[in-house]
Amino acid sequence: MKEGFRQSMAWLHTWSGLLTCWVLFLVFVSGTASYFRDEITLWMQPELHAAAGTPVSAARAAETAIGFLEKEAVGAPRWFIYLPNPRNVETTVRWINPAKKNANGRPAIEHAELDPATGERLAAPRQTRGGDFLYRLHYELHYMSRTTGRWIIAFCSMFMLVAIISGIVTHKRIFKDFFTFRPKKGQRSWMDAHNAVAVLALPYHLMITYTGLVTLMFIVMPFGMQSAYQGNQKAFFAEAFPQPAISKPARLSAPITPMAPLVAQAEKHWDGGHVGRIYIDNPGDAKASVNLIRLPRKQVSYVRQSMQFDGSTGALMGTIGDASSAAVEARGVMFGLHVANFANPLLRTLFFISGLMGCVMVATGALLWAVKERQAHAKKIAQTGRAGFGLRLVEGLNIAAIAGLLIAFGSYFWANRLLPVGIEGRAALEIRSFFVAWSVAAVLALMRPRRGMWQCQLTASGLLFALLPILNALTTHTHLGVTLLRSEGPWAVAGFDLFSLGLGLALLYAARKLAHRRLAVRTSPGKKQSTHEPTTLHQTT
């Protein structure tokens, strides 16, 4: 019975993993990149690199932002101020412009990036979605409605959770093989690699998959909420995530209260916590209100805290999120663990490493199926000279989803540097180059799912990443020579360049190894080669 149970779990592990592995690889890669979302965005906006230097206090940045908005955003019903923080050097302001309508007929939202010290507009950075695109991609996909994307991701995450748990049950020698990796042994090596990255970062894999589902819980499991609130979702969200009430304007103009005392009061109330954002309703009106929102705390739990002030007198009107219920706190912990906003740079790096191990786990899992399948049908393949349709499809999809996706990422960053700065719809064009490059790679992979294709696409992605620091040197003034050798530029930019170089070299190394093996297979004496080449990365000598 025990053997039967384990075998059925092995079956479950294989199929739940295989069916969703290509989507999951995308989720893992873009999700892992999202840990450095702000840093990626900074790299993609070289115009802002110079401003990344002297830190400015929140109070000062708030005052200068108000100064800017009072000049440029008169008559706006709402102002949004995003104060600088350790990961974001500039102040960003947004405001609703009722005089201008966007495509949906709603009032347009204008924005500007400011120097926090002076409140002057920074040289307009190039249009890009930066790391935000990768962040959205990892749970909403692209070119489809957000709800559809979230449903697909939720579905695949559920499979992922099943695959992890059945994988633990299936793994017979979880402790005996804890540190084991045996290279150059074909299927065995892939298995070892898959096990090692899965087991060593197991707490992370379980956590990230489960908490990922929790972030999507209102889509996947709305039933409790629906029955308790009798379908009134708005009432639920208002209670679970309270928002300050918006007051009607009095149509009497009044100067806005100074920000510095409010910021000081909030920082005292939050025991030294920092203000992250300031929203102002009806600015310049006697009924203005100011909402200060706390920067994510250092604790794991992510519960939004905010304070409301009267916009003309500066009197405290209320606070939100000071005391939260167990349920809110539980969700806060789950959500906080997933997005890791509480993490300092070191811990963030550990999350990133674990995320990379997750990527390797999914990729090796996908490859393992093809390796095993090819071995199981080795005789038949040798006779007919052709693998079955299913195997060829999986091998094609593997190349497309793994090597092809890396090409897509590389192209996105290249497009960021090469597209002219002023052109219309630039941000969308960057995203389009991501998908165009991916589609080309995918079509080629499905047409010729051969070992040579792996080699080609790995080389291409390797070159894209390895040459990225050089492209950066040619197109900006913050290349590695400045950021690293003279240590003047922002560290985030140097880190991006170095990681990209390392990743590119690793990919080129993998491609080179593949070429050697291919040669070895071809010239190995005494072994008659059939017309086909072995497609998988599996060692045949």
Add this chain to the structure above:
Amino acid sequence: MNGLGFSTGLALAFAGWTALSLGMDRHYADIHQREKELGPRMRRRYRLAGTLALVASFMVNASLEGWGAGTVLYLGTLTAGALPLVLMLTYAPGRAVLLAKGTVGMAMALGLAWWLTG
């Protein structure tokens, strides 16, 4: 958080994992590069030393970031400490012990520096 404390925790995690791997037949043989038997007494000692180092690493992490975030940090440290060991056991098994001894010394020095500065 403190870079010294973090490094102390990481060095302890690596040393702890190495001791635990020494308590396993396969890795013991790999590391000593000959068919050497591992006696039951040595096995127990390695296991105890490894467990103690991992517990010490947890204490360091918890004192850095508190019980909640400290646990998260600890799990990440464990992963980051085990990854290089797996690579070393594969490609340079002979040097794993030497490095582990070095990291124990480093953990002590870093821990002391952290205690003095903190």
